[in-house]
Amino acid sequence: AQSVTQLDSHVSVSEGTPVLLRCNYSSSYSPSLFWYVQHPNKGLQLLLKYTSAATLVKGINGFEAEFKKSETSFHLTKPSAHMSDAAEYFCVVSDRAAGANNLFFGTGTRLTVIP
Amino acid sequence: DTGVSQDPRHKITKRGQNVTFRCDPISEHNRLYWYRQTLGQGPEFLTYFQNEAQLEKSRLLSDRFSAERPKGSFSTLEIQRTEQGDSAMYLCASSLAGTATDTQYFGPGTRLTVL
Numbered sequence: 001a002q003s004v005t006q007l008d009s010h011v012s013v014s015e016g017t018p019v020l021l022r023c024n025y026s027s028s029y030s031p032s033l034f035w036y037v038q039h040p041n042k043g044l045q046l047l048l049k050y051t052s053a054a055t056l057v058k059g060i061n062g063f064e065a066e067f068k069k070s071e072t073s074f075h076l077t078k079p080s081a082h083m084s085d086a087a088e089y090f091c092v093v094s095d096r097a098a099g100a101n102n103l104f105f106g107t108g109t110r111l112t113v114i115p
Numbered sequence: 116d117t118g119v120s121q122d123p124r125h126k127i128t129k130r131g132q133n134v135t136f137r138c139d140p141i142s143e144h145n146r147l148y149w150y151r152q153t154l155g156q157g158p159e160f161l162t163y164f165q166n167e168a169q170l171e172k173s174r175l176l177s178d179r180f181s182a183e184r185p186k187g188s189f190s191t192l193e194i195q196r197t198e199q200g201d202s203a204m205y206l207c208a209s210s211l212a213g214t215a216t217d218t219q220y221f222g223p224g225t226r227l228t229v230l
Contacts, residue, residue: 044208090157092157101217108156
């Protein structure tokens with residue numbers, strides 16, 4: 001069975017400081033992993049995705065994530081936070097090797113950026 | 116804007132009424148998904164279509180819920196005899212099967228409030 005655990009429900013950082021949003025996953029097969037961002041009153045936007053290629057994945061807006069199989073983690077990072085990064089972030093897993101097509105979302109991490 | 120549209124964006128109804136939502140996917144996408152997101156939670160998978168065939172349904176999709184995609188293009192999600200517990204954001208996503216990552220692109224959602 002697939003699942004994700006987002007270790008922090010809320011993260012607060014100062015503008016210009018690094019961002020770390022933590023995610024651990026559980027999957028029976030080789031997973032595909034994603035990070036989506038949801039701004040208030042806007043739809044979910046794909047930030048980046050891992051699909052068994054390079055373990056360090058670069059996404060939009062300066063975000064990146066590293067797949068670590070030994071730790072079953074897929075943490076999201078950004079070197080320097082911007083005010084526009086304030087949003088809800090979701091870690092997502094999908095077991096396509098198992099034939100599944102639906103996505104399993106974590107409960108989300110709300111990122112606050114302090115000026 | 117991902118190219119996936121949903122209508123209406125907001126719906127307020129009284130308990131016991133029927134409601135119908137529409138989703139228009141990205142035009143060349145053959146897969147269409149429905150998710151439900153309640154306050155403070157990540158989206159949960161409801162059902163998905165490949166072309167006009169409904170291939171998977173979650174146990175969350177009770178008998179009061181029905182989804183269709185009659186011509187393999189737009190889809191409708193109907194909820195009969197609405198209950199207060201149905202209040203949520205209903206999200207639609209689409210993807211192109213057969214591509215390496217089968218990435219899902221989400222619409223802005225329909226927010227349902229049942230009074």
